[in-house]
Amino acid sequence: MTHFKKIDRLTLSWLVLMGLTAITLLFARHGDAGGSVGIAGAALLLALAVAKGREILLHYLELDQAGPGWRLAMTGWLVLLCGAILLVTAAGALGWIGPH
């Protein structure tokens, strides 16, 4: 317990990043079996990417100390990019866009 309290924020970030990456290993196996992850699977994987990217932005790149403007701009880029990827992927899965 006392040992746990000694973990600093940076080390916690590293542990979170390792843990979130371990979750993606489940998809790596599933992927080898050849199936589609579906829209929900894509959403989960991109949510994991956003969570990982946020740890990197706030605690590795130290935007937690850089003020709300930078935090918003950089996490905004992350969320918008992953959101756009999800939107395109979902549009394909739903047949809104596809091969001609």
Add this chain to the structure above:
Amino acid sequence: MADIEMTGLELTRSEERAVGLAALPGNLMMWILIFSELAVFGAAFIGFAIARVLDPAIFAAGQAHLNGTAGALNTMVLVTSGYLAARGVAAGRRGAVAQARRAMLMAAAVGSVFLAVKAMEYSATLGAGLTIDTDSFFTLYFLLTGFHALHVVLGIVILLLVSRSGRDTLVENLETGAAFWHMVDLVWVILYPLVYLIR
């Protein structure tokens, strides 16, 4: 006494970082590079997602050849290396120069494992006769992962260079080098699910 000195340093740092571009760690020019890299990779990632939707069969067949476990391993390698680089920056700020330099060298060493894993992946792919010319999936796969791997190479060189900085410039150079390295990390955590896992 030491406490008073530490508090003084902290105050100076947070004053310097209070507003605008000065709020970012390291050299401003590195951040301009980081913004442009994130813009380019962002556009390329959306392009990849659109290309997949337009040719789902080719992409599914191509992705089946990729080793998702190796991709996860490489994510762990990069976030561990990034952690070591961030520890190096923290050590530099504390004035623990030798410790800071050692952390940067370790970050570079762990980073080189990424390249070894990537080389194994490429040799498996190329060994199966799948090249940049095979189809649209493999063209984009090699371009995106290759472009990212070149950034890993450059990042390792930068980490090695900043670890050799003199005492006067050490902290800013460590912050600058680590910022580039964290950007390479950030790009990979999106590239990995996009290219390897989502299909």
